[in-house]
Amino acid sequence: MSCPRCGFFNFPGSPACVSCGTPLGHAAGAVAIATAPPRATSLQKRMRRARKVVLGTDVALETRTPRPSLALFALLPGLPQVIFGYNVLALVFATAWAASLALATWLFGSPFSPWFVGGAIGTHFMSAVHPWRAPVFRMGFRDRTLLTLTIYLLLAGGIYWPAFRIAGQHVIPLAVHDIRPNPVFHTGDSVLIRPLPASASPAAGSLVAFTIGNGAGLVIDRVLGLPGDRIQWQAGTWKRNSIDLGPGEVPLTTTAMPRLIDFVVPENALFIWPSANPYFGRFGDPIAETGLVSSKRIAGTAWRFASPFRRRGPVESR
Amino acid sequence: MGRFSNLEFEPGEERHEERRQEETPRDEKYYTAMARDAFRDGRFENALRYYSRALEFDARMGEAWLGQVQALIELDEAHEARVWADKGLEQFRNDGELLAAKGVAFGRLGDLDKAMELSDAALEEKGGSAYRWRARGDVLLARNDRNEEFCFSKALAAAGPQDAWEPLSIGRVYLHHGKWAPAVRHFEMATDRNSQGAFAWAELGRALARLGMAERSRLAFKNARDIDPSREFAPEGHDADPGFFARLAAAVRGLFRR
Known part of the structure; x- marks a missing residue:
């Protein structure tokens, strides 16, 4: 000049x-x-080349065209990346998310499960947040941070946490050790305990989990008699209300049985035959020794958790 | 690395420049001519610096702004080209060539919608040039659109039947997008029109090497070296075989490409 x-x-x-x-x-x-125009450093060039190899493009997200489909961010991990053309990254996010959820489900009840739930949340979060560098929101760093934090809280606090909280009210994960009410459970199976509503009672023949005190944890066994039922043991035959119990309900162990049992199940109690349960009688629980369990001790009905990702052998029957 | 670190010229270049200075005054026209020569000779770094020098004399030289953006694109610095095109457009609002160059930069970056918008805008502006059509073809190639041939034919027609630079540029566009056969065709056109262009022969050699025609590629490089012994035209370089992992990544990407 x-x-x-x-x-x-x-x-x-x-x-x-x-x-x-x-x-x-x-x-x-x-x-x-x-x-003089700005120039790329050799490191920048190398990074761009690497990004091009990995992602298929070296485009910076800041330069991408905003689209209305950005609203779909929070729905599925990997979807934002598909929208922006980061196909490989989309595959990575979607796979990581699905794998995390699958592992969390598979390991449900184990201490590792929450880690994978966290991984799923994290993947979901990262995938949703990643394209927000696009200028569609025209946000600065602080606003973007606040917004991503909000998204995280919405995802973790609004979707995942309630979902697992609700599920937790209905199921209590439990691993079977050595109690096998024939022919439902195997050792090592995962069991879900569905808590019963206060007014509800389990059906006769169903499996329930109950505490027996003394810190022995939950025990799973079959309900043979409901309050008011007449239970009889006569000449090697079990009867409930004078009707022979079905083969699936017949207790397994008949050793050391008295010659005659005949009683009516009292209110607020269930008749649960101990079968092969080693806890009965061992801890001197007067109710358990008679095969009666207080309704207060019933944690809920028990279901074998059949994970789709885990193969099991054929169910044994004894 | 600072933005001015590349502004120093190599000793040989300075001497060459000094020799020319004795003949012509050292002004923006002089540096623009130097830049144009360097650009058409494939010495894009030098072209960039000469254009910068020209702009120091006259910051409103549209050709220099455009040349810098084009040189940045050729140097595979599309990010910087985009930034510089924006800066140029602040001065030359709605300049068709700059819009087209910015579109090419966006196309190289992968934002194909934006690239197409800019290319449309460039073609709608008054005037017309071979570069706008070449840029359009570049964007279409980036979009995997098969109509790029039409745009390139328009560019060739606009440049004239004797112009050797346009087919060479089009060949480089094809080369960038991995279309070796049409690249060879255009490089051959360029060498037919100007058999003394070392850069065109070298580019033809590169494209032929990509096609697996090793002997013809070797001859093309030999021609380039014979014409300009001072430069090294290597058949291998940064654009040699990208390697197994790059090809694998490209194959995986291909599976998910629309």
């Missing part, structure tokens, strides 16, 4: 005239214009 005083040609952006020292920045209409 030329000096307004002496006319000497100075480089654009010069603070003062090289010839006479007149400050050029204060000259009327003086505008400093950069004439």
Whole structure:
């Protein structure tokens, strides 16, 4: 640019005239214009090349065209990446999310399950947050951080936590150790306990989990008699209300049985035959010794948790 | 690396520049001519610096702005080209060539919708040039659109039947997008029109090597070296075989491509 005083040609952006020292920045209409374009460093070039190889494009998300489909961000991990054309990354996010949920389900009840639930949340979160660098929201760093935090809380607190909380009210994960009410459970099976509503009673023949005190945890066994039922043991035959119990309900162990049992199941109790249960009688529980369990001790009905990802052998029957 | 770190010229270049200075005054026209020569000779770094020098004399030189953006694109710095095109458009609002160059930059970056928008805008602007049509073909190629041939034929027609630079540029576009056969066709057109263009012979050699025609590629490189012994035209380089993992990644990407 030329000096307004002496006319000497100075480089654009010069603070003062090289010839006479007149400050050029204060000259009327003086505008400093950069004439050299920005250049990529070798590291940037290498990173872009690597990104192109991995992601199929070296485009920065800031430059992508905003689309209305961005609203679908929170629905499925990987979907935002598909929208933006990051196909490989979309596959990575979707696979990580599905694998995390599958592992969390498979390991349900084990201490590792929450870790994978966390992984699923994290993957969901990362996938949803990743494209938000797009200019569609025109946000600064602080707003973007707040928004991503909100998304995280919405996902974790609004979807995952209630879902697992609700599920937790209905199921209590339990691993079977050595109690096998024939022919339902195997050792090592996962069991879900569905808590019973206060007014409900399990059906006769169903499996229930109950506590026997003494810190022995939950025991699973079959309900043979409901309150008011008449239970009889006569000549090697079990009867409930004078009707022979079905083969699936017949207790397994008949050793050391008294010759005659005949009683009515009291209110607030269930008759649960101990079968092969080693806890009965061992802890001196007067109710359990008779095969009666207080309704207060019933944790809920028990269901074998059949994970679709886990193969099991054929069910044994004894 | 600072933005001005590349502004120094190599000693040989300076001497060459000094020799020319004795003949012509050192002004924006001089540097623009130098930049144009360097650009058409495939010395894009030098072209960039000469254009910068020209802009120091006259910051409102549209050709220099456009040349810088084009050089950045050729140097595979599309991000910077986009930024610089924006800066140029601040001065030359709705300049068709700059819009087209920005569209090419967006196309190279992968934002194909934006690239198409800019290309449309460039073609709607007044005037017409071979570059706008070449840029359109570049964008269409990036979109896997098969109509790029039409745009390139328009570009060739606009440039004239004797112009050797346009087919060379089109061949480079094809080369960038991995279309070796049409690249060879256009490089051959360029060498037919100007058999003394070392850069065109070297580019033809590169494309032929990609097609697996090793002997013809070797001859093309030999021609390039014979014409300009001062430069090294290597058949291998940064654009050699990308390797197994790059090809595997490309195959995986292909599975998910629309």
